Amino acid sequence: MPRNSRNDAGRGRSGSGDNAPPIDLDAIDLKLLSVFEAVMSECSFSRAGRRLGMTQSAVSQAIARLRPILHDELFERTGRGVRPTPRACELDQPIRQALGLLRTFLNPAAGFDPGTIARTFFIAMMPDVAEAFAVNIHAALPSPTGTRLYVVSADGRELETDLRYGEPELAIVRDSMDSPGFRNELLFTEKVVVVAKRNHPAIKGQITWEDYTRLGHVVLARSGPSDPTPVDVEFKRRGDQRHVPMALPTAASVLKVVEQSELVCTLGHRVAAYFASQHDLEIHNLPFDGLTLPVFMVWHERFETDRGHVWLRNLLRSILK
Numbered sequence: 001m002p003r004n005s006r007n008d009a010g011r012g013r014s015g016s017g018d019n020a021p022p023i024d025l026d027a028i029d030l031k032l033l034s035v036f037e038a039v040m041s042e043c044s045f046s047r048a049g050r051r052l053g054m055t056q057s058a059v060s061q062a063i064a065r066l067r068p069i070l071h072d073e074l075f076e077r078t079g080r081g082v083r084p085t086p087r088a089c090e091l092d093q094p095i096r097q098a099l100g101l102l103r104t105f106l107n108p109a110a111g112f113d114p115g116t117i118a119r120t121f122f123i124a125m126m127p128d129v130a131e132a133f134a135v136n137i138h139a140a141l142p143s144p145t146g147t148r149l150y151v152v153s154a155d156g157r158e159l160e161t162d163l164r165y166g167e168p169e170l171a172i173v174r175d176s177m178d179s180p181g182f183r184n185e186l187l188f189t190e191k192v193v194v195v196a197k198r199n200h201p202a203i204k205g206q207i208t209w210e211d212y213t214r215l216g217h218v219v220l221a222r223s224g225p226s227d228p229t230p231v232d233v234e235f236k237r238r239g240d241q242r243h244v245p246m247a248l249p250t251a252a253s254v255l256k257v258v259e260q261s262e263l264v265c266t267l268g269h270r271v272a273a274y275f276a277s278q279h280d281l282e283i284h285n286l287p288f289d290g291l292t293l294p295v296f297m298v299w300h301e302r303f304e305t306d307r308g309h310v311w312l313r314n315l316l317r318s319i320l321k
Contacts, residue, residue: 035062044081118146122168124154128251221247
């Protein structure tokens, strides 16, 4: 959704612009502002309630109490949750900053405790990275924990729109997101390698380009069959044809085929190394230089100071970076 579309929402509502009546600060309960902050972040009363440990009805009542105080409807219902009015967008950053200062200075030792706080984090992740690091991520969670990580494939999603809505609230992907309002952190860059079964009969030592073109390839399917990979681009640049009889949706299925056939696959080194340690596979260098793959952590700026989100980013950073 374009950034300006939020500011266009509810044009003509009361309470926005220079003619807004004064706000009675004595009438404002800090809890109401915390609810406003959560609804702005989640774009949903129900998700805000889960985040705050409140019912959807209680969140709705809190926003209803804020409306006459702030002289605005604040949120409009949509098919995917709620959308802030222009006045709510104006108030979002000042309220967020004010609450952040209060939390920091009034309770500086407080933080997010994943062992006791019940919260579900919705993460989109590339399937091969999820498969390679799922055990490490689970091992890093405290036990017992009230925190749940709900991980889905990042492939085939409208991530820019989804991340704006917090569905998911964080993504681990190959490409950065340069639209306004997004944060990108490069977690690591890995070289691309060839994976083959151990003692492959057609591979003797270093793979040459001629070897590589003669081999059959199984690839990790992403968005669709017409989307070229960097390896496809290299084949086209050299005027050669890549033989790809099969594409599969997960790294585990790809490498199972590689292990039990004479097909090879091309993956990032960190993911390949993990699977090679689990299966009867060998890793070989590509027959050309310079092909690397970045892995980014991406989130929307409205989660920047959310303490649970900060904890989640630190957790993933410690494992992946």
